[in-house]
Amino acid sequence: MSLEGEDVEGSAGASVEAAPARSPIEIDVLTLFPGMFAGPLAESIPGRVQSRGLATVRVHDLRQWGLGRHKTVDDYTYGGGAGMVLRPEPVAAALDAVRRPGSTVILPDPGGEVFGQARAHDLALRPHIVILCPRYEGVDERIRSLVDVELSIGDYVLSGGEIPAMVMIDTILRLLPGAIDAESTAEESFTTGLLEYPQFTRPPEFAGMTVPTVLTGGNHEAVRKWRLKEALRRTLRRRPDLLEGRAPTKEETKLLAEVRAEEAAENAAAESSVGAERSPTEE
Numbered sequence: 205m206s207l208e209g210e211d212v213e214g215s216a217g218a219s220v221e222a223a224p225a226r227s228p229i230e231i232d233v234l235t236l237f238p239g240m241f242a243g244p245l246a247e248s249i250p251g252r253v254q255s256r257g258l259a260t261v262r263v264h265d266l267r268q269w270g271l272g273r274h275k276t277v278d279d280y281t282y283g284g285g286a287g288m289v290l291r292p293e294p295v296a297a298a299l300d301a302v303r304r305p306g307s308t309v310i311l312p313d314p315g316g317e318v319f320g321q322a323r324a325h326d327l328a329l330r331p332h333i334v335i336l337c338p339r340y341e342g343v344d345e346r347i348r349s350l351v352d353v354e355l356s357i358g359d360y361v362l363s364g365g366e367i368p369a370m371v372m373i374d375t376i377l378r379l380l381p382g383a384i385d386a387e388s389t390a391e392e393s394f395t396t397g398l399l400e401y402p403q404f405t406r407p408p409e410f411a412g413m414t415v416p417t418v419l420t421g422g423n424h425e426a427v428r429k430w431r432l433k434e435a436l437r438r439t440l441r442r443r444p445d446l447l448e449g450r451a452p453t454k455e456e457t458k459l460l461a462e463v464r465a466e467e468a469a470e471n472a473a474a475e476s477s478v479g480a481e482r483s484p485t486e487e
């Protein structure tokens with residue numbers, strides 16, 4: 205994986221793909237807090253993707269489509285209850301203004317489909333994305349009929365859709381061809397269906413911990429195999445659920461069997477050393 209920053213890329217000679225001939229992806233965000241987006245989208249990879257012309261992100265203040273003199277966008281919930289609800293008319297007017305044939309309209313919502321890497325790859329291929337960020341206690345139910353997909357970034361509740369929108373935008377922008385070293389996105393966690401293998405940089409020894417010798421030996425095939433095996437080991441330890449939904453290659457099946465045998469031997473050794481430490485009365 206290449207490191208961020210022009211100087212690092214330049215000095216390491218990492219290949220950043222030339223931008224292919226596709227129109228830049230366009231993203232329109234509808235929010236009551238446009239100021240929230242400035243920092244996260246201006247810096248690092250999202251900023252660079254935009255300055256390279258691979259993506260255009262426009263952030264609109266939803267209140268400009270608000271109703272009446274006060275530009276009202278919310279109201280009390282019918283039937284009573286705490287909190288204000290986003291009205292449908294300002295949202296419909298905003299969508300009329302920004303949506304076009306081929307647009308994908310997203311509503312961040314904790315009850316939506318869980319946003320994952322596969323959905324991010326899918327969205328990165330779309331020409332135009334609109335993200336409607338709800339605030340207040342929620343949205344008038346009829347707004348859901350105006351959107352194409354509701355997406356959740358996890359089982360917790362944020363104060364609004366802005367941070368989920370930024371999470372989605374960041375994830376999508378870094379997948380665009382030319383955004384970063386293509387090898388990085390191909391190999392990273394979730395794209396391969398495995399967690400990422402451990403990585404090391406200088407120094408060769410830190411706090412008594414050394415770098416695996418295979419990584420400094422110059423044998424590319426051995427490095428590739430070690431990385432695959434360690435990715436399998438890490439996935440097995442931390443996210444075994446990922447292995448269940450995935451058809452392994454022949455090589456992966458063999459390496460996984462080795463990992464399982466090594467893990468079993470390690471566990472047995474750990475247990476026998478705990479047993480040896482116990483006093484006879486504890487047994």
Ligand code: ADE
Binds near residue numbers: 355361362364
């Ligand atoms: N709005 C509030 N919480 C959210 C979540 N977890 N995902 C998407 N949108 C949200």
